[in-house]
Amino acid sequence: MSNIAIEFENISKQYRLGTIGTGTISHDLNRWWHLVRGKEDPYLKIGEVNDRSSKATSDYVWALKDISFKVEQGDVLGIIGKNGAGKSTLLKILSRVTTPSTGVIRAKGRIASLLEVGTGFHGELTGRENIYMNGAILGMTKNEITRKLDEIVAFSGIEKYIDTPVKRYSSGMTVRLGFAIAAHLEPEILVVDEVLAVGDAEFQKKAIGKMKDVSQSGGRTVLFVSHNMSAIQSLTSKCVFLKDGMVNRIGPTEKIIKLYFEDNFSDSLENKLSFIKEDLDENKPIELLTAKIIQSAHSIEVMIEYVVREVVGSVVAIKIINTEEVSILTIIDTDNENIPFRKEVGRHSVRFQIPQDILTPNTFFMTVSFSDMKSERFDFYEKLLSFSITEYNDILDSEKRGGIIRPSEQYVITP
Structure with a gap:
């Protein structure tokens, strides 16, 4: 993979509408029967793209379809698109929260993810205990985590509550601590979803500065999802534009943001000035x-x-x-x-x-x-x-x- 930190190869994710899991027993048995005979899952041949604005005509929908691109080490990559475009699903697959229906992701190094408020936290444990737990999950020793502890607590700005159970934290406090942990425990790949929007403006600016520092001085790779185009443009140099679960464009951030606005809003802006x-x-x-x-x-x-x-x-x-x-x-x-x-x-x-x-x-x-x-x-x-x-x-x-x-x-x- 040479200098490639992450490679997405033909990643697809299929869901069955209106159900949890794969759906009915008959569908599960059909899948199993094809699997034991070494044949392709029959339900991967059907389904429609994930266009939220249109009425469903199939029981299956592709949240992601044939996603392929590479991210070089040290890149700060923005991922943009409307709600339902597949941004969070892609990051969940990368973070191994869920598995792809097809395709494979190859990544070099440890991945620290901040996907949703409270992700990776145990509510009954204190903030301090959660720092050690998250560090252990990343494969760090207790001494390594201890050396980073004061820096993490100071960055989060919640020192007063660090020995309070996380279940009593506000969403903003939880995001502050979660980001501080993810950014300071030296992962090779940092994955951040829309959660920074929960924090106040001062913390958002602080977090974006930290992500810049992580990539520029640490040479680590950052994947950043946001609807805040100012944050995307400030932080990233390259962007992926997802539309209906597929890659629409990949390129320089400024160009991709312009295409995103033209694609989503150009029609509505005509004759409205x-x-x-x-x-x-x-x-x-x-x-x-x-x-x-x-x-x-x-x-x-x-x-x-x-x-x-x-x-x-x-x-x-x-x-x-x-x-x-x-x-x-x-x-x-x-x-x-x-x-x-x-x-x-x-x-x-x-x-x-x-x-x-x-x-x-x-x-x-x-x-x-x-x-x-x-x-x-x-x-x-x-x-x-x-x-x-x-x-x-x-x-x-x-x-x-x-x-x-x-x-x-x-x-x-x-x-």
Whole structure:
């Protein structure tokens, strides 16, 4: 294998829908009968790709299908794809949590995995005892683990609770300790799934820095799965894009992330940077007329035009969310003096800017709402417009996040 740390060769994983295990007794007997005669499992010839958006037409589905690629020693490889694409299944096979239906994985060295919150922990044991248990599983001696103990505890930031049973830890504390163990016990291969999202921003930044150090100074291999494209772009130089359980593309991180966004969001983004209301409702006391998003290299400008027909103590709200339905920015005129929404009768327009450096690479949707003080809606548009960010802009500096806005010229159009 020379300099190859991991080799995935024709890895496939098949599941039977609606069941646990292989399914029915008849299917198990059929499999056994083919096996004793030295023939191929008959159920490996059937099944459909794992497309969550389509209705199942078969009892079997391929969570992974014919996955083949190599990872060189010291590489930091990102694995991206939508939910259900097969990312976690691939890492579970690598970590020997489950077995492949077909294919083989060849890996050089010890593998430390952080796949789910609490993976590899015994709830009744203390944090300290779990450190020793995990080290022993990796084949380390007690003295080797003891030499690393203080470093692990310090990195995790939970020294106060290190002698408390893990079952009493919060999910964030569990992830902190789990990552500290996985990163410090000197595995040749470090496997990290989405679990870092459970931690706070400060710990996520700390963990990504540690993974960089592990690969660059230690020459160890890191496989990193995340929906956070900023973290992927910051940490990795190469990416695998999984789609419907198959490898869609492999290549430089920046290029693969761009392809990922184009594949998932390009259709939905067409014709969604502007909106013009064609059929007005004269009975509405306040109504949206137009909305527009203008992207530049450093900011996103939002422009909306609306008409007030009757002064009713209305509330104007604009909300921007990402594809994971996480709210990035909310502007409500009642508590935002920087962006006043005019309420007198007439046509009005407002503009404001969202600095691009508070947005992670993702696709974002804008919702516009006009309501009264009792939240009765006069006019409401969910995910009216959308735009995407595909470049990394120092977004791991979490203090830049949180809805900072910069008002620009605000003007009135007379009736």
